[in-house]
Amino acid sequence: MKAMVLQKPCSGLQLTELPVPEISDSQVLIKVHACGVCRTDLHVVDGELPDPHLPLIPGHEIIGEVVKTGKNVENLNKGDIVGVPWLGYTCSVCRYCSSGRENLCESAKFTGYTLNGGYAEYTVADYRYCFSIPDNYDFYHTAPLMCAGLIAYRSYRMCGENVKNLGIYGFGAAAHIITQVAVWQKKNVFAFTRKGDSASQEFALSMGCVWAGNSGELPPEKLDAAIIFAPVGELVPLALRAIDKGGVVVCGGIHMSNIPEFEYRILWEERQIRSVANLTREDGMEFFRLISQLNLKTEIKIYSLDDANQALDDLRKGRINGAAVLKII
Numbered sequence: 001m002k003a004m005v006l007q008k009p010c011s012g013l014q015l016t017e018l019p020v021p022e023i024s025d026s027q028v029l030i031k032v033h034a035c036g037v038c039r040t041d042l043h044v045v046d047g048e049l050p051d052p053h054l055p056l057i058p059g060h061e062i063i064g065e066v067v068k069t070g071k072n073v074e075n076l077n078k079g080d081i082v083g084v085p086w087l088g089y090t091c092s093v094c095r096y097c098s099s100g101r102e103n104l105c106e107s108a109k110f111t112g113y114t115l116n117g118g119y120a121e122y123t124v125a126d127y128r129y130c131f132s133i134p135d136n137y138d139f140y141h142t143a144p145l146m147c148a149g150l151i152a153y154r155s156y157r158m159c160g161e162n163v164k165n166l167g168i169y170g171f172g173a174a175a176h177i178i179t180q181v182a183v184w185q186k187k188n189v190f191a192f193t194r195k196g197d198s199a200s201q202e203f204a205l206s207m208g209c210v211w212a213g214n215s216g217e218l219p220p221e222k223l224d225a226a227i228i229f230a231p232v233g234e235l236v237p238l239a240l241r242a243i244d245k246g247g248v249v250v251c252g253g254i255h256m257s258n259i260p261e262f263e264y265r266i267l268w269e270e271r272q273i274r275s276v277a278n279l280t281r282e283d284g285m286e287f288f289r290l291i292s293q294l295n296l297k298t299e300i301k302i303y304s305l306d307d308a309n310q311a312l313d314d315l316r317k318g319r320i321n322g323a324a325v326l327k328i329i
């Protein structure tokens with residue numbers, strides 16, 4: 001099979017011919033149709049996350065067809081279309097797994113990071129972590145939902161119940177998906193982008209945001225919560241200034257530059273800062289149930305597998321509105 005392989009961080013991906021992988025008893029072999037390109041892939045490829053499995057096939061927004069099943073696999077059959085997310089394995093016994101927080105599992109494995117992922121014609125996955133996907137979406141438009149959608153949804157849930165005005169910092173794949181959910185739930189979404197990035201601001205308005213501006217600006221109304229998707233620590237104090245008393249700033253990314261020092265006054269009055277890590281399978285099921293009721297539109301730019309480096313570079317340079325997706329077979 002063809003695969004795009006990371007031999008070592010900061011050296012780009014190499015197009016490589018590899019044998020189709022073998023499955024274990026609890027795995028399925030998947031013929032990959034589409035794989036989204038997530039910012040986390042960029043952090044892995046650029047060496048910003050520690051200890052990736054090397055050599056590595058990145059990619060954790062996989063949509064494909066089951067072509068072979070291990071002997072312990074239940075509820076999945078040849079021909080089924082599945083989604084494979086970032087969370088690839090958990091131990092089910094540690095104190096996090098046994099308290100409904102498998103996203104924090106001590107022995108978790110992650111697709112496209114500590115397990116091989118979907119920048120390839122075939123991949124394997126543990127059947128217990130594969131998702132069935134709603135059938136009102138095609139392969140390519142579904143792929144970005146597998147991480148950008150799921151992490152955005154978890155971040156959105158962490159904003160709490162009483163949110164009317166929601167700020168979103170960094171208007172890429174995750175933001176454009178969750179904006180549609182928030183607008184559908186009658187919330188006012190305020191989008192913050194890099195200074196002068198009028199293309200992203202127009203994109204945000206076209207997705208139903210009530211306001212779009214530069215991240216250094218204050219919105220016209222106080223926010224009840226803000227989600228930061230951009231990996232930029234400077235945004236944390238800016239978001240704290242924009243939220244009202246009791247509000248929360250949720251950092252939705254896996255990696256962020258340092259947060260500059262700020263005065264306690266902007267945190268006081270029970271404002272909170274929190275991060276979101278990974279996902280639980282419950283999040284996924286809830287998210288897919290929810291979006292089967294609305295007609296989410298994911299804005300995608302399609303690349304071939306061989307062009308994965310180009311897709312990553314376009315993401316790095318902020319040249320993509322929405323999400324990049326590799327079209328594989």
Ligand SMILES: [Zn+2]
Binds near residue numbers: 091094098104106
């Ligand atoms: Zn565990």
Ligand SMILES: [Zn+2]
Binds near residue numbers: 040041060147
């Ligand atoms: Zn991701």
